[in-house]
Amino acid sequence: MSFLWLGDDDRRVVVTGMGIVTPIGENLTEFRDSLRAGRSGIGRWKHMDERCLSKVGGDMSDFDLAGHLERVGSGYPPHLRERARTVLRATPLTGRLAAAAALQAFVDAGLPDAGLEPERVAHLFGGNNLNMNYFVQNVLEFADDPDYIDPLLGVVLWDTDILGKVGELLTVKGPNYTIGNACASGNVALLNGLDLLRSGRVDAVIASAATQELDPVALQGWALVDALVWRNFADEPQRASRPWDVRREGFVPGEGAGAVILETLAGARRRGAHVYAELLGGVLTCDATRLPKPLVEGQVRVMRSALESAGVAPEQVNYINAHATSTVLGDAVEAAAIKEVFGEHAYRIPINATKSMIGHCLTAAALVEFVAVLVQMEYGFLHPTINLEEPDAGLNLDLVPNAARPYQVEVAVSNSFGFGGLNACVVVGRAPEG
């Protein structure tokens, strides 16, 4: 692939491990099969306050870490399985999901035996306002009696509790911080990881993200700003998330987590690691507006500069994983932005929406979808955009409706856009030859 920017191998960054936990799959194989089959993970909320307007979502509230480890972690080193159970014992959902995904990626990359210096390993966690439901529950206990709150709340409530726990689980002694960028957080974790590796501060980066534990107050808040689905589809939850479809009416929140291991190409080669793909580049931008209102020009700017940073021409892109949250405005704006960036080529690029199946994993969405991109690249297919029964007029791109197709992804763009005009776009290419 001669068009790629050929810097030295210490500055090229590759993906050597992946982990995923979603309602449609708790490891790469399950996730791949569900994506290919177009399976929806959306259901009625299992334990939510019934008075909330929101009724449907990707609900992982009964995620059982021990059961998960038993089922998908049989190949993990026993000491890590054991440590996961100990470290995560009293951890709210987000931390358990995050740790499960990060552990998977760590094992997938062969890092338990790689002999990396823990001081040269970073963990960047994409997300903000994470342990929300835990907080809300404790607020109610507190209202009753201030001494009734969880005795460990002073530690557990902070987003960074997840860093300490994943860090202890995987022995991370390098840079260790959370990154908040609303629904674009996962992509920003990837980009900060890219920069950390290129700066030489570290040898490996665990980039992970998990959805905030969904709580009734946030769900009600999003319903009141009319961002999420609540009018229709309460009785057909699997049809609720329908990007680009004429009947779409808002996003469907979903719980899930994703993680990847990033290394320099040189480092990955030195240790003979399997390389899934190359993170060619990416950019994040801000629209300077606090409103949850997507702007074509902001999305155009972020895609153009991401391609430029990756040294990739628009016509070399042959797949786009869209942000496509199933909101009326958002999906239309993104389609318009893609047309502006890619011109005639836009009509030749397949574009799909992972959220049609798993809903919107919010701060984790970008990382979960990055894993989806890599799984499709690795296994030579495109997953469908489900529920796309009648595309909205004007949204006339190749949106891979309803059926998977065999396809060789060469260079992919993965978009993510957050409330508050936060845009982030990453560009990924196939693993370098040799």
Next chain:
Amino acid sequence: MATGNRDEERRVVVTGMGIVTAIGETLAEYRDSLLAGRSGITRWKQMDERIYSRIGGDLSDFDLKAHLARVGTGYSPSLVEQALRLLRATPLSGRLTAAAALQAFDDAGLLGLVSESYAERFGHVLAGHNLSGNYVYENALALQDEPEFIDPLFGLMFLDTDVLSVVSEMLGLKGSSFTVGGACASGNIALLAGLDLLRSGRAEAVLVSGAPPWLSPVMLQGWALIDALSVRSFNDEPARASRPFDVRREGFVPAEGAGAVVLETLAGARRRGARLYAELLGGAYSADASRLPKPDAAGQARAMRLALQDARIALERVDYINAHATSTVLGDAVEVQAIKQVFGRQAYGIPVNATKSMIGHCLTSAGVVEFIATVLQMECGWLHPTINLDEPEPGLDLDFVPHQARQYRAEVALSNAFGFGGINTCVVVGRQV
């Protein structure tokens, strides 16, 4: 590859600062209070009386309009109007942070000077997480009563990123923008992320803002229950509660306060003829691979050593340390031990002071607020005192600058920040550019 390239596109300087704390809402007020050894700690003004915590640095009645009328005389009327409109319903953390950011922008001479292309190269890194604590608390109770009673804008404003976006909108910043979280080390992490944005060429200028969480009674109670706070001895003498290194210290004193700094490449700052306060020479992170809120001297020492290495500064050149020093029994002792591990005998010759003795612990913004204290001291040629250090604990025998400010020209300073969950950070500042 150590990031020590010294060319002007990669050197990073401080060109503007802004501050809002209980002891000062401008740089001049803050500097004067620091040098005078003034405490900003009081009884909580409107806190749930049932909780153990009684005292802190309380800005809950911060009045943005009065603040802008007093310190924003140089801002254009349209900017003031826009700030008031944007921040009208914004929870406390956002109002404090925006006020500090406006000051920093004004101080850097950037108000009204940001062109579209410059704005796209202007990044924003916000230090902080779980900022909306008390706002979530109030709305959780409202929902319990009746789901329709919550703030109609809750879905937007509970997010930490709303603070980021509201500040970016107010100042028109369009470059790389994100929040970073590292508990009480968040401020330094934001400075380092800003440094790396500039070094990597992703930005030409970066606003680093430090936002404090809006303290909820639940969070305060949580910290009291793990014995992290001062709750026993000083409730009737709040100004004496934050006493780093003193034998009677008993925990940190939480505080609300925000800071903001403008970082630029030296080349960019020179091109536009900006005033240079100091150089951010470098810095580093380390982690202890532990979930416990238990400081570790080895991890802290490693952060300091790596920071000096990143800054390409020899140990002997460090002549001032702004300590993390939160006034906890264990934390202060471990930090002293770490400083001794790094500097050996030289440690006894370096003044080490604790800004938190006066303003308390601003938590996620502490790193930024103390970075500003560090730069101000370097600029004015004085060191502020560590107040309340009546009787240093045996073994804590460094030069803590007790009680009295001291005339001193610091050339190279370290500023430490350590967080729950074994997160250690250190930044290195040089006075002369």
